[in-house]
Amino acid sequence: MSLPLQGVRILDLSRYLPGPFCTQILADFGAEVIKVEDPRGGDLGRHLAPVIVDQSARFYTVNRNKKSITLDLKKEEGQAVFKKLVMNTDVVVDQFRPGVMDKMGLGYEELRKISEKIIYCAITGYGLTGPLRDVAGHDLNYLSLAGITGLTGTFQGMPAMCATQIADIAGGTLYAVIAILLALASREKTGKGQLCDIAMLDGSVSLLAYTLGEWSGWGRLPDRGDDVLTGGYAFYNIYETKDGKYVSLGAIEDKFWADFCKKIGREEYIKTQWDKSKQDLIIADIRKIMLEKTRDEWVEFFANSDICFTPILTMDEMCEHPQVMARKMIYKLQNVRGSGREVVTPGIPVKLSATPGEAKLTFPELGENNKEILQAAGYSAVDIEELKKKQII
Template sequence: MFENIRVLDFTRVFSGPYCTQMLAELGADVIKVEETTIGDETRNWYPIKEEWSGYFMALNRSKRSLTLNLKTEESLKIIKDLVETCDVVVENFAPGVAEKLGISYERLKEINPKIIYLSLSAYGQTGPNRTVKGYDPIIQADAGVMSLTGDQNGAPVKTMFPIADISAGLYGAFAVSAALYKRAITGQGENIDIALFDSVVSLLGVLTAIPFFTDNVPERMGSQHPHRVPSKNYLTGDGTYLHVICNNKQWLELCEVLDLEEKYKKTPYTTDIGRLNNRDEIDGQVQQGLLKKQGSEWVKLLKEKGVPCSLVNDIAQVLNKDQTKARDLIVNWTQGNLGEVSGINFPYKFLHAESKIQRPVPKLGEHNVEILKEFGYTDSDIRQLKLDKII
């Protein structure tokens, strides 16, 4: 789908590499530019096997690696050659760093006016927090996610998966795709500014309806839904947890399966608001009923009645689920000395195209020679670049 698109990728750690890996596995030629000695710092992050980082591998499939010392004039010459043939540039330096390095949008659009340039950062290129450093947990705290996560009477906690990095990477890839479409029509390049903070705030959409429409501020509710009852994790007879959620029709089915008293099949319990106003009573009745059987038994019974439910699975259980395998959410590829390895696939399902791994995760600088030769550099030129510590 992006087979004729070339991306120059100056990103590292998570949000940027996640974004560019999406583009790569939709067919783009992504050239990952890395620091000459250690590269992307996540090459050394846990877990490590045979000198490969599982963290790095999860975010950098299907790319080519080019090492450059960005503080040298010769590197800027190479970047100029690359930018002339690139469609997209992605960077996630702190605001102002790209400008100091001579690779800002303003500088690169002089070389290629049609370039689409994406900047990913903690707080964006404008605003009072523009220069403030922020990693995913900081953004989760600052953007309100932590205030909503955890038990009702417990301390705020972060989500285990990096929601700020992931959402910024997703918004970034979507914005690049939109800009490519616009450029195909108008011929005009674009400068895109995506902030982790903005991305998380934008995800709060439905929850902000509460303070926008009332004087209430959403608070932590553990596994409970703020306005759907029942909806929480309930303990079952074998110690497993089951999450159940119902609309009005499904509530009646749940009453039947749990053999609840007839009064629960009448108002006020048959309306969303009625159940919400009687949350503690409803939760008590459902919890008492679910302790009578094992979790797996309840799943079978409730699904037969069309009541949405799921056991609370751990990650190993998710990876082994038939549904996970049927949806091709696990991909395998050959990774050098590691042999066959596995990772998580992107979830797109196209009728006439596919997202797929284009190449294994690159070693640091693995494609230096290949890429430079594409731009006319000779073996002698490349040897000299190595001697001068440019690559």
């Protein structure tokens, strides 16, 4: 079966999370992804704690089904090799700060001279333009500037950090995937590639679409932990249970809220669903009620009620949940590197009926594919040995 991206070749210079996760998604759907890594240790994501034997457990979550070559891009000969590889490449993914590739003579403007079909995706914190163009940053910084951190947390409490890297993944990974696919579609029509400028701050700001709508509609800034979707209303909230665990209620629609109220014996709350002045009292009462049963008892209690009620699971519980398992959203790698340890990795979230993705659970060792890739590019065995001696690869 031919996968959607079969025949698409990607040179991936990215590291850590945003870029590698992007190219893993593309690899799952058939793209040939070649990690271009520094000979002196490779992708820094290989060494992030926690390490199993000699490689990061995190590396396995975003680098499946790829190849790896080592190449010193700071040396002219390494740059020459990279340019030669670009001649038969469709996409270059770069996660350096703006200007780094340009200084090495490997930026988009230079590479498009080699191949007008090249699609160059630059994933950066703040983008290739603007006053913060050259500033360092991480997920927390992008979310803070986007206004997301300031809105995350409990009412009158401190801003809270997100449990997952929203800016990196939603702002970087996913928008980079979209950009690359759009550029490939455009190239089918024009025959030419283009530059994809993906800023994690931009992506984070875009995630506030509904929140911006609330601000516009209410005519006031949203309050942390006190608006419709952040904990200010009883029908969309989190409640503690008897056993110290938690459940979530998302009964926004009138019918869901009405059914919930009837089920817990509080029909008088149905008409005050949207009455802000009554929310503190309603929430306090429901909190007391929820403490009467354990989390799983409440799940059983509402099992036949269509009200958007779910338990709040721990990660290990999530991995064993029937829905997650049915959708094959978790893969487990056994005895990683002979350690006896298990590594849990995400499945493929995009389900295609005719050309489904393939999560081949193979992971490249540093420089594992040097010979294969360089020979395909026209280098002889003697050439490759010479590149090794010079520490170009």
